[in-house]
Amino acid sequence: MPEIIQALSEIDTNVLLCLNGLHSPFWDSFMSAFTGKIIWGGMYATILYVLFRNFHWKVALCYVVGIALTITFADQMCNSLIRPIVGRLRPSHPESPIAELVHIVNGKRGGGFGFPSCHAANSFGLALFLIGLFRQRWLSVFITLWAFTNAYTRLYLGLHYPGDLIVGALIGGTGGWVFYRLSHWVARKVSPSGAESGKPRQTGVIIVAGLLTVAGIVVYSVT
Numbered sequence: 472m473p474e475i476i477q478a479l480s481e482i483d484t485n486v487l488l489c490l491n492g493l494h495s496p497f498w499d500s501f502m503s504a505f506t507g508k509i510i511w512g513g514m515y516a517t518i519l520y521v522l523f524r525n526f527h528w529k530v531a532l533c534y535v536v537g538i539a540l541t542i543t544f545a546d547q548m549c550n551s552l553i554r555p556i557v558g559r560l561r562p563s564h565p566e567s568p569i570a571e572l573v574h575i576v577n578g579k580r581g582g583g584f585g586f587p588s589c590h591a592a593n594s595f596g597l598a599l600f601l602i603g604l605f606r607q608r609w610l611s612v613f614i615t616l617w618a619f620t621n622a623y624t625r626l627y628l629g630l631h632y633p634g635d636l637i638v639g640a641l642i643g644g645t646g647g648w649v650f651y652r653l654s655h656w657v658a659r660k661v662s663p664s665g666a667e668s669g670k671p672r673q674t675g676v677i678i679v680a681g682l683l684t685v686a687g688i689v690v691y692s693v694t
Contacts, residue, residue, distance in 0.1 A: 484569060488572055490633075491562075491627060497693060499577075502576065502627045505688055518677055520673075521677055527662045529661050533657050541646050546592070548646070549588065549592050549639055553586070559635075561629075573629035576627075580629075587638035588638075588639035592646070593643055595622070595640040595647065596647035598647065607671055610678060613681060622636045
């Protein structure tokens with residue numbers, strides 16, 4: 472077993488260094504901006520709009536609480552429970568054995584422990600919740616690509632190993648699907664008729680808001 476863990480750790484490190492080494496001034500700016508939280512405020516606002524546009528307010532509130540619980544679950548599982556137990560330093564941490572080999576952007580090295588990734592957990596938690604709730608092809612494609620890119624930014628910035636991202640995504644995705652099912656069950660109890668919206672309306676607004684944000688990041692990155 473120790474040999475297997477060591478082999479996986481070496482693969483994790485090699486993949487990180489390979490992908491983290493593919494950098495440029497444009498991508499430094501792009502990834503640094505993309506990984507931010509506040510910058511996606513517009514897209515998050517459109518998610519709320521679409522929820523209340525499609526469902527009775529009591530039902531929409533159930534789903535908002537479900538999303539909040541998804542994020543809370545992801546954060547607590549990764550940051551408060553698993554990280555202190557595993558104690559794996561971020562690759563960018565000054566005491567990491569590969570710290571000098573990692574490309575750092577704007578001097579940002581993050582905190583101490585990085586396994587698993589909260590960013591990946593939160594992104595995939597939201598993605599799986601929305602995929603389960605709306606079941607719209609293009610929204611599902613967009614939000615999945617958004618989650619993958621958000622996770623990848625952490626690798627590019629040297630803040631996480633690939634394994635951190637994979638485990639974080641699994642935790643967040645599982646939480647997103649479970650809390651979607653739970654909130655949907657509660658919504659049907661609260662308002663049996665209001666929980667069924669028929670074909671979701673205006674979900675494209677979420678995609679538009681997301682793409683406009685990406686376009687803004689691109690403009691920022693080339694100037």
